[in-house]
Amino acid sequence: MPSTGVIVAMVLLVIGIGTLVIRRDLVFKLLALGLVNSSTILLLLSLDSKRSATAPIVPPSVMENVVDPLPQALVLAAIVINFAILALALVFVMVLAERYHTTDAARIERSVEKETIR
Amino acid sequence: MTRRPKLTTILAVALACGIGGLLLWSLPEASQGGAVAVERVRELVASTGASNAVCSIVVGARLLDTLFEVLVFSVAVLGVRLTLGRGDGGAKEGAIAWSSASIAVSGIAESDVVRRSAYLLFPLVSILGIYLAVFGHVSPGGGFGGGVVLASGFLLVAVSLGAERVSRRFRESVLERIEWSTVAAILVFAGVSWAVQGLPRSGWISPGEPGTLAGSGTLMTYNLLIAVKVFLGSWVIVHLFVEHRGEI
Numbered sequence: 001m002p003s004t005g006v007i008v009a010m011v012l013l014v015i016g017i018g019t020l021v022i023r024r025d026l027v028f029k030l031l032a033l034g035l036v037n038s039s040t041i042l043l044l045l046s047l048d049s050k051r052s053a054t055a056p057i058v059p060p061s062v063m064e065n066v067v068d069p070l071p072q073a074l075v076l077a078a079i080v081i082n083f084a085i086l087a088l089a090l091v092f093v094m095v096l097a098e099r100y101h102t103t104d105a106a107r108i109e110r111s112v113e114k115e116t117i118r
Numbered sequence: 119m120t121r122r123p124k125l126t127t128i129l130a131v132a133l134a135c136g137i138g139g140l141l142l143w144s145l146p147e148a149s150q151g152g153a154v155a156v157e158r159v160r161e162l163v164a165s166t167g168a169s170n171a172v173c174s175i176v177v178g179a180r181l182l183d184t185l186f187e188v189l190v191f192s193v194a195v196l197g198v199r200l201t202l203g204r205g206d207g208g209a210k211e212g213a214i215a216w217s218s219a220s221i222a223v224s225g226i227a228e229s230d231v232v233r234r235s236a237y238l239l240f241p242l243v244s245i246l247g248i249y250l251a252v253f254g255h256v257s258p259g260g261g262f263g264g265g266v267v268l269a270s271g272f273l274l275v276a277v278s279l280g281a282e283r284v285s286r287r288f289r290e291s292v293l294e295r296i297e298w299s300t301v302a303a304i305l306v307f308a309g310v311s312w313a314v315q316g317l318p319r320s321g322w323i324s325p326g327e328p329g330t331l332a333g334s335g336t337l338m339t340y341n342l343l344i345a346v347k348v349f350l351g352s353w354v355i356v357h358l359f360v361e362h363r364g365e366i
């Protein structure tokens with residue numbers, strides 16, 4: 001039976017992917033992307049969590065029951081890259097909104113098509 | 119009259135549920151954990167001298183990965199800067215000509231309480247950020263966390279006093295130079311490590327007694343350099359966003 005963290009991560013993932021596909025607003029799409037990323041982080045941490053284990057920040061002499069540090073190191077990379085990508089994507093959304101005065105993906109596509117035909 | 123769900127909505131929900139179910143089904147039954155984790159942490163602590171095993175991995179065993187992570191972050195910051203950024207004397211070539219969105223932003227309602235709170239909290243947040251970077255290898259923290267905390271302290275002051283007022287004190291070109299110099303320093307530092315010891319290693323300075331501040335070889339230097347880089351990058355991103363907020 002998967003742990004509560006894993007199940008919550010899966011629910012967040014499903015909500016994130018669903019929102020990413022259904023919503024047409026670009027800002028909502030970015031929020032959904034952030035949700036998917038958060039669910040991945042929660043999944044990685046939950047996979048190796050144990051109630052009795054401590055964080056892997058201990059002197060070697062008292063080290064007995066610690067969690068695996070590898071998923072935590074991977075999660076750190078995921079957080080940094082996600083921050084950078086979200087910031088850049090938000091700037092692109094700002095550029096599109098400045099030019100087409102909307103954040104609706106379908107309306108932006110129609111505007112681009114019109115520009116191409118001209 | 120009830121609205122019938124569209125076919126795309128049904129397909130999207132099915133796709134999301136399918137991906138979630140597939141991942142749940144393919145998960146491993148049990149994690150390695152236990153003795154393997156303890157053994158792995160012992161090896162890491164012995165090889166790097168840092169009692170924070172996560173830090174040992176990030177700037178030790180996975181150093182090459184972290185270098186590329188720093189590069190990806192730098193490129194993203196560069197993208198934000200080129201698109202939103204303005205030089206000291208006006209818009210940079212190729213930058214978007216912002217109209218209504220680019221308004222000078224004053225402090226939050228010029229509130230005395232907010233301003234005094236920001237002044238009170240800023241030194242504490244800054245000290246915490248520096249502490250996280252310096253002691254990152256022996257306690258929870260590290261370069262990435264420390265840098266973000268430092269940047270958030272500056273953001274606190276920027277939103278309470280006004281981004282324009284705060285950013286006027288820093289010359290953008292100087293910040294840019296420091297940022298890229300830090301990236302170059304990290305790369306040179308790692309290059310020397312590679313030449314002397316071969317990757318993956320934390321550095322050419324041998325680790326001392328595990329768990330002590332000076333016992334981690336070059337890990338603290340990496341953490342400090344990464345903290346400076348992440349601080350400057352995050353500051354650039356958040357201050358440009360604060361500067362360009364407004365109605366579209």
